Amino acid sequence: MKTERTIKVDYLARVEGEGALDIVVTAEGEVTDCRLRIFEPPRFFEAFLQGKSREEVPDVTARICGICPVAYQMSSAHALEAAAGVHMGEPIRTLRRLLYCGEWIESHVLHVHMLHAPDFLGYESAISMAADHGDVVKRALRMKKAGNDLVDIIGGRSVHPVSVRVGGFSRPPRKRELKRLLPDLERTLDDALDVVKFFATLDFPDKEIYYDFVSLSHPDEYPMNEGKVVSSKGPSVTFDEYEDHYREEHVAHSNALHSRRVGGGTYHVGPLARLYHCMDRLHPTALQSARECGVPLPTTNPFVSIVVRAVETVHAVAEAIDIINGYNEPASALQEVPIQAGRGCWATEAPRGLLYHSYDVDESGSIVKAKIVPPTSQNQPQIEEDLRSYAPELMDLDQEDMTWKLEQLVRCYDPCISCATHFLKVNVIHPPVSSG
Amino acid sequence: MNRQPNIPPPPRLGIFKFTSCDGCQLTLLNCEDELLALTGAIDVAYFPEGRRLALEGEFDVSLVEGSVSTPSQVEEIRNVRDRSRLLVTIGACATSGGIQALKNFAEVPGFIDAVYAHPEYVKTLDTSTAISEHVKVDYQLRGCPISKGQLVELLTSLLAGRKPQIPDEAVCMECKRRGIVCVLVAKGEPCLGPVTHAGCGALCPDFARACYGCFGPKEAANTRSLADAIRAGGRGREEVAALFEKFNVWAQPFRDERNRQRGDSNED
Ligand code: SF4
Ligand code: SF4
Numbered sequence: 227m228k229t230e231r232t233i234k235v236d237y238l239a240r241v242e243g244e245g246a247l248d249i250v251v252t253a254e255g256e257v258t259d260c261r262l263r264i265f266e267p268p269r270f271f272e273a274f275l276q277g278k279s280r281e282e283v284p285d286v287t288a289r290i291c292g293i294c295p296v297a298y299q300m301s302s303a304h305a306l307e308a309a310a311g312v313h314m315g316e317p318i319r320t321l322r323r324l325l326y327c328g329e330w331i332e333s334h335v336l337h338v339h340m341l342h343a344p345d346f347l348g349y350e351s352a353i354s355m356a357a358d359h360g361d362v363v364k365r366a367l368r369m370k371k372a373g374n375d376l377v378d379i380i381g382g383r384s385v386h387p388v389s390v391r392v393g394g395f396s397r398p399p400r401k402r403e404l405k406r407l408l409p410d411l412e413r414t415l416d417d418a419l420d421v422v423k424f425f426a427t428l429d430f431p432d433k434e435i436y437y438d439f440v441s442l443s444h445p446d447e448y449p450m451n452e453g454k455v456v457s458s459k460g461p462s463v464t465f466d467e468y469e470d471h472y473r474e475e476h477v478a479h480s481n482a483l484h485s486r487r488v489g490g491g492t493y494h495v496g497p498l499a500r501l502y503h504c505m506d507r508l509h510p511t512a513l514q515s516a517r518e519c520g521v522p523l524p525t526t527n528p529f530v531s532i533v534v535r536a537v538e539t540v541h542a543v544a545e546a547i548d549i550i551n552g553y554n555e556p557a558s559a560l561q562e563v564p565i566q567a568g569r570g571c572w573a574t575e576a577p578r579g580l581l582y583h584s585y586d587v588d589e590s591g592s593i594v595k596a597k598i599v600p601p602t603s604q605n606q607p608q609i610e611e612d613l614r615s616y617a618p619e620l621m622d623l624d625q626e627d628m629t630w631k632l633e634q635l636v637r638c639y640d641p642c643i644s645c646a647t648h649f650l651k652v653n654v655i656h657p658p659v660s661s662g
Numbered sequence: 663m664n665r666q667p668n669i670p671p672p673p674r675l676g677i678f679k680f681t682s683c684d685g686c687q688l689t690l691l692n693c694e695d696e697l698l699a700l701t702g703a704i705d706v707a708y709f710p711e712g713r714r715l716a717l718e719g720e721f722d723v724s725l726v727e728g729s730v731s732t733p734s735q736v737e738e739i740r741n742v743r744d745r746s747r748l749l750v751t752i753g754a755c756a757t758s759g760g761i762q763a764l765k766n767f768a769e770v771p772g773f774i775d776a777v778y779a780h781p782e783y784v785k786t787l788d789t790s791t792a793i794s795e796h797v798k799v800d801y802q803l804r805g806c807p808i809s810k811g812q813l814v815e816l817l818t819s820l821l822a823g824r825k826p827q828i829p830d831e832a833v834c835m836e837c838k839r840r841g842i843v844c845v846l847v848a849k850g851e852p853c854l855g856p857v858t859h860a861g862c863g864a865l866c867p868d869f870a871r872a873c874y875g876c877f878g879p880k881e882a883a884n885t886r887s888l889a890d891a892i893r894a895g896g897r898g899r900e901e902v903a904a905l906f907e908k909f910n911v912w913a914q915p916f917r918d919e920r921n922r923q924r925g926d927s928n929e930d
Contacts, residue, residue: 274764279904285874289761289909292685292807374692382865384692385685385807386876389869396871 255618275596296329297576309570318394330542331373333577339366398559426519439499495579512541565591673722680728686753731790743797754806759912762790806876806909809861837864857883878910885919
């Protein structure tokens with residue numbers, strides 16, 4: 227006999243901060259409540275960016291997230307350059323990709339191994355997983371370190387790099403320091419290829435969702451810093467048009483704003499969306515591993531995102547190696563950006579999806595208005611949609627398994643923190659049994 | 663191997679998060695090589711949010727990341743203190759209130775309105791404050807984020823029962839020792855190196871830019887004479903105030919200097 231089910235998770239794996247999950251499904255399989263609550267204390271970045279000088283912005287926005295500071299710096303710098311009507315050429319463009327590769331490696335490796343893998347391998351945390359799969363965890367730490375080292379050398383440190391400026395880099399990375407990373411990166415490439423194979427053999431829940439995938443798309447490269455915002459439901463828009471098509475709203479249960487398509491639809495940003503639109507622009511090594519891994523890609527199954535992140539890790543490592551091999555240290559990697567009034571809108575691909583910034587700048591170069599739309603704001607309504615559609619399919623499971631499967635679905639979206647030491651505490655509350 | 667029957671249990675380390683970006687915890691995780699020697703010697707309990715204080719037992723050392731910025735956190739930090747033998751703040755947020763302390767100078771309703779359409783949904787205090795404004799703190803690590811070297815030194819020394827060696831000197835000293843060209847004197851850039859606590863190894867000057875004070879003020883920082891010198895170099899009050907309005911704006915010497923430049927104090 228089926229009964230009404232209430233799922234309550236008081237602390238969820240970090241979703242751009244602190245979150246909880248409440249779901250109620252009636253015996254008839256109707257979802258009457260589904261809320262992903264975000265209660266991370268607000269820090270009001272957009273408010274105190276007002277009045278700051280343009281040059282300070284990348285240092286400030288980095289502090290929004292210690293896991294993906296580079297993403298915040300990249301979106302800020304590009305948007306502010308756009309506000310001044312300039313676009314950076316080489317070598318800045320390539321160095322920015324190299325820096326982003328480092329962050330993608332760190333962030334993807336952290337999420338895939340420490341947060342996501344325990345779900346599939348049946349462990350409560352990476353710590354308990356390490357006891358049986360020590361090699362997997364050790365390999366992950368080694369790979370993550372290669373990503374950290376790359377960001378360290380370009381940015382000075384991996385959390386809140388100091389070299390990123392509006393206009394480029396305060397000083398270009400030293401060639402000999404980058405070259406020194408090559409042996410570790412080569413080894414990481416082998417590791418990353420093994421990781422794709424390893425995760426492709428997992429047993430994935432059967433769940434295809436007809437997503438509106440939204441990502442950047444660029445004709446010549448896998449998307450990071452440039453391109454148009456494309457959607458599987460259309461249309462493709464420029465950064466300047468983004469706010470005409472995607473809009474944020476403030477809902478009662480969340481300190482994070484929710485973003486939806488104008489017209490109300492939910493959409494999905496992140497690795498799945500990038501691969502869906504841009505798989506053919508992967509680095510050849512990554513493309514080959516994606517084609518040969520045995521799981522059909524691209525995919526609309528959110529659980530397969532673990533494989534997609536592994537494929538993107540291969541891409542980031544392979545591209546980093548190519549860039550370093552071709553690197554000639556320039557005397558400077560900083561371009562003049564005129565101080566003038568204007569509005570600049572830009573989006574880049576953070577490890578967990580599209581990160582949009584817009585700034586209004588006055589003639590002295592001060593910020594008049596700032597707007598930041600992180601990936602999680604965009605995915606949150608989609609996560610709730612997914613949960614609504616998935617929960618009724620799980621009514622035959624016991625409470626613990628049902629909770630676990632739903633949490634796992636949330637974690638498919640969240641490549642954030644939740645390190646080896648992170649554990650998730652789950653409370654399951656048994657509702658009064660309804661008659662029915 | 664024979665275990666001693668009454669070998670003491672390994673020291674218990676608690677890690678707690680308040681209002682922050684997680685960057686300091688991540689720095690801890692990034693010390694994997696250095697800390698490998700320690701794990702096993704310590705028992706780590708991680709609390710991703712202070713609020714879930716289904717806290718069991720006591721902690722020998724508690725590392726606290728983040729500032730106090732919501733009503734419930736005021737209670738939570740007291741609870742953590744009660745259960746901790748030593749309490750250490752890690753990073754600018756915990757040690758001085760973080761960048762979110764910029765709201766301490768503003769009208770909070772205006773701040774909330776600027777970000778949220780429905781201010782009534784948001785629960786927040788008017789201020790973001792350092793942990794030490796609420797409970798006794800035994801050691802403080804500075805930096806946004808903290809330095810790996812200082813963290814490892816702190817943990818190893820506490821485990822060994824000795825006093826941590828974290829010199830109270832300025833970034834300027836680290837910079838001179840490394841032989842980096844001075845950005846203040848040679849390039850005329852407004853560098854906070856002379857008043858900022860050491861720990862980063864003079865990272866910004868090494869990357870050809872001025873220090874922006876992410877490690878906060880060193881002991882007895884003479885912010886006034888530095889600010890005067892920068893003003894004398896032709897920069898306006900507003901610009902000098904902005905130098906201090908960052909990740910450690912609520913730390914007293916930086917706050918005072920900011921107020922002096924903005925004319926919010928009686929001095930000058
Ligand atoms: S001090 Fe800086 S790095 Fe550390 S938690 Fe606060 S904002 Fe993040
Ligand atoms: S030089 Fe100053 S701003 Fe730069 S990392 Fe060091 S303390 Fe922070």
